Amino acid sequence: MKTKAVRLYGEKDLRLEEFELPAIKEDEILAKVICDSICMSSYKAANQGTAHKRVPNNVAEEPIIIGHEFAGEIIEVGSKWQSKFKPGQKYSIQPAIYYEDGPVGVLSAPGYSYKYIGGDATYVIIPKDVLEQDCLLSYDGPGFYPASLAEPLSCVIGAMHANYHTTPGSYVHKMEIVEGGKMAILAGVGPMGLAAINYVIHRSDRKPSICVVTDIDQTRLDRAAEIYPVEAAKANGIVLIYLNTGEGDPVAKLKDLSGGTGYDDVFVFAPVPAVIEQADDILGFDGCLNFFAGPSNPQLKAQMNFYNVHYAYTHIVGTSGGNTDDMKEALEVMTKGLDPAGLVTHIGGIDAVIDTTLDLPNIPGGKKLIYNHIEMPLTPIADFAEKGKTSPFFAELANLCEKHNGLWNIEAEEYLLANFEDLNQ
Structure with a gap:
């Protein structure tokens, strides 16, 4: 072979x-x-x-x-x-x-x-x-x-499972996010943040009562709200709020949205000291900060309130990747409709792998999905319609994605796999 x-x-x-x-x-x-x-x-x-x-x-x-x-x-x-x-x-x-x-x-x-x-x-x-x-x-x-995409989804599933909280009067730790608690996902509209929002909304066994998602880019926040609407979260008993923290006092805004108590579970999706410190500042009593973002700087540091560590029982965990059980859960929830x-955000063929891999940090957007039996330049889904003006192949892909709120979908995948010979015609 x-x-x-x-x-x-x-x-x-x-x-x-x-x-x-x-x-x-x-x-x-x-x-x-x-x-x-x-x-x-x-x-x-x-x-x-x-x-x-x-x-x-x-x-x-x-x-x-x-x-x-x-x-x-x-x-x-x-x-x-x-x-x-x-x-x-x-x-x-x-x-x-x-x-x-x-x-x-x-x-x-x-x-x-x-x-x-x-x-x-x-x-x-x-x-x-x-x-x-x-x-x-x-x-x-x-x-x-x-x-x-089960592997990246398993990473956020593992992060949710890795959070922990204490039992008053004992040293027993209770793993998981707080059921019915308050959650914040900071810098949360990148690819992995979107995966976290998706999982939080669709999870049936445990969910927060409120989830605040932040970023400093309103366009990205608006797109996240289109993909995962607040109405969909409300239908599952979650108050979902998208918050721009680019202006004003982000800590004050976040605390106000929590009702002044702070948050039980805070996830940090960007390796930025200011964001890490925001997360620490908004932790409630027994709050858990999950530093999800993997930094490339081995000297990355941020200040943390150790008075609260001692007297308010705040704590921090860091997660990277998901284990086999997390992968199985990811596949199971996708089988059920997630x-x-x-x-x-991008689709390409095997000929696009080398340039995409070596230049990945400089290519905007989310995940770059490669179909290995196809030769196709890495193409943003947002560009399908423009390319469709001269290519019937891209015109149909654009039509299929438009039917699904501009997202990649099973219909588009099936069309791509069945008709990729038409790509260069």
Whole structure:
């Protein structure tokens, strides 16, 4: 089986190549990759090369396939796994795996560490490391892109689960956000913030009574409100408020919206000291600050009120990524109707992977979704209509997205996969 894949050979050295995959072993699975969502972590790996903790030192000789937020269809199953997996099943991958290597544990991941598996490829071999740790996850919902976005959604699910609160008079910690509590999502209308809003609105087992989402860009706030309206949150018992904190006293505004009590759960989605300090200032009694944003600056610091740590029991956690249970929950909620399309702003083919990955921080918008069996320049969904003036292909994509509030959707995906030959006509 030949595959076409983007492989990492070293620092900023990505190459789109076609090569032969070996026959699978009894404990492996051959799979088709339909789509991959390019993550900032892939940008970091591509720019750091072997300096990245998950990239092997010998990639110059044994290159790895990049991409770790991917979904597709199983093609062939080795004899060891035929009782669990079947050809034709749709799948997603939990990329962060851990395996024993003598006395030392190894943290590895598809998209960083493996020669024959990564998201930016047409076909891959799923190795025993993934299978034995139950990190190949079946997906029974519609389309493929939701399963590709299960990994980023699992990150915000993990963040909600990681928050904790105390039990008065004891040292017992209660994990999770406060049921019926007050929540704030600061700098919360980027891709991951939108995922958090989506999850909060649709979650059935636990939810806040009020959720305030902030940013300093009114256009981005307005778009978030279009995608996730306050009416939809109200129907699920949540008062959702979008607040521009670019002017005036943001702390005073936020405290006023909380009724003066402060917030039980505060999530920070930007590694900015001023935003971190805002979060600390609005914590209520026993409030939990979750620093979600992964900083690239190892010296990032912000002030914190330690008087409140002692007397008001405020505390801080930091989360990064989701575990396998979080991935399973993400797939389950999407099967039940949660659509993560609000994350996606660009669509492209496998030929767009290299430039997109290496320049990711400078490309505005949200998630860049790649369809690996297609050649297509990375294109903002917002540009489909303009391109449609000269291309019937883009005109139809624009029409299908317009039907879904300007968002990517299952109909558009199905049309793309069935008609991509018309792209250059």
